[in-house]
Amino acid sequence: MTEIVADGVVKAFGGRRALDGVDLAVPAAELWGVVGADGAGKTTLLRCIAGLLRVDAGRVLPGRSGQERLGFAQQGFHLYADLTVEENVAFIGSLYGLGRAAAARSATELLGFAGLQDRRGSLAGELSGGMKQKLTLVCALLHRPPVLLLDEPTTGVDPLSRLEFWNLVEHLRVTGSTVLLTSAYFDEVERCDHVVYLDHGRVLAAGAPSALRGTHPSLEAAFLEMTA
Numbered sequence: 107m108t109e110i111v112a113d114g115v116v117k118a119f120g121g122r123r124a125l126d127g128v129d130l131a132v133p134a135a136e137l138w139g140v141v142g143a144d145g146a147g148k149t150t151l152l153r154c155i156a157g158l159l160r161v162d163a164g165r166v167l168p169g170r171s172g173q174e175r176l177g178f179a180q181q182g183f184h185l186y187a188d189l190t191v192e193e194n195v196a197f198i199g200s201l202y203g204l205g206r207a208a209a210a211r212s213a214t215e216l217l218g219f220a221g222l223q224d225r226r227g228s229l230a231g232e233l234s235g236g237m238k239q240k241l242t243l244v245c246a247l248l249h250r251p252p253v254l255l256l257d258e259p260t261t262g263v264d265p266l267s268r269l270e271f272w273n274l275v276e277h278l279r280v281t282g283s284t285v286l287l288t289s290a291y292f293d294e295v296e297r298c299d300h301v302v303y304l305d306h307g308r309v310l311a312a313g314a315p316s317a318l319r320g321t322h323p324s325l326e327a328a329f330l331e332m333t334a
């Protein structure tokens with residue numbers, strides 16, 4: 107089964123194409139990474155797939171109609187800085203229509219996994235950058251969506267938190283979630299099942315990291331040669 111689809115997606119802003127015919131199809135329970143420079147179109151692609159932006163041409167899944175199956179951790183901090191960690195989680199849980207008991211159960215498990223259980227009473231605005239990212243992820247996972255979109259989840263995160271984040275993503279993968287994430291770091295997406303290299307709104311290369319690397323020492327070296 108294919109859980110995430112972009113089929114010939116075109117999206118322009120003021121006549122400039124941010125996405126220029128992007129195709130991808132993520133099978134269930136796989137972890138895919140979209141990598142590309144600043145402005146390559148990564149955020150626009152995820153926002154189109156989530157149904158937050160209307161595409162100019164092409165087709166996406168899950169899109170607006172599949173939102174209850176979707177968790178979307180957007181780039182940046184979109185939670186309430188003057189609410190505590192616990193209050194943010196409870197509020198997001200209520201938006202998803204989770205009952206109090208279900209939300210509390212889910213929150214306890216996820217905050218524990220994210221190493222945030224000791225910070226339940228802290229104001230979200232006072233967390234470190236990495237902790238904010240983890241809280242964003244916890245909130246996106248709260249309703250246990252089978253499909254996850256994570257936009258640059260490790261940008262600005264320290265190396266230890268990054269490791270913890272990847273452990274969490276690994277856990278999601280083995281428990282059957284389908285994950286599409288974006289990253290500006292080539293070395294990071296080597297951990298994905300499949301990598302899509304986006305450049306100026308187009309897919310320049312896609313495949314398993316080992317196939318894309320070929321005889322190059324790293325994915326970064328392979329991609330740099332493609333764009334040279």
Ligand SMILES: Nc1ncnc2c1ncn2[C@@H]1O[C@H](COP(=O)(O)OP(=O)(O)OP(=O)(O)O)[C@@H](O)[C@H]1O
Pocket residue numbers: 119120123124142143144145146147148149150151290
């Ligand atoms: N709402 C918008 N209005 C106008 N232009 C936009 C808008 N959103 C994105 N763009 C443009 O679309 C292009 C792709 O932007 P996008 O944010 O998708 O790239 P990105 O790969 O996510 O970059 P970054 O890593 O810097 O977030 C850029 O040229 C950007 O300026």
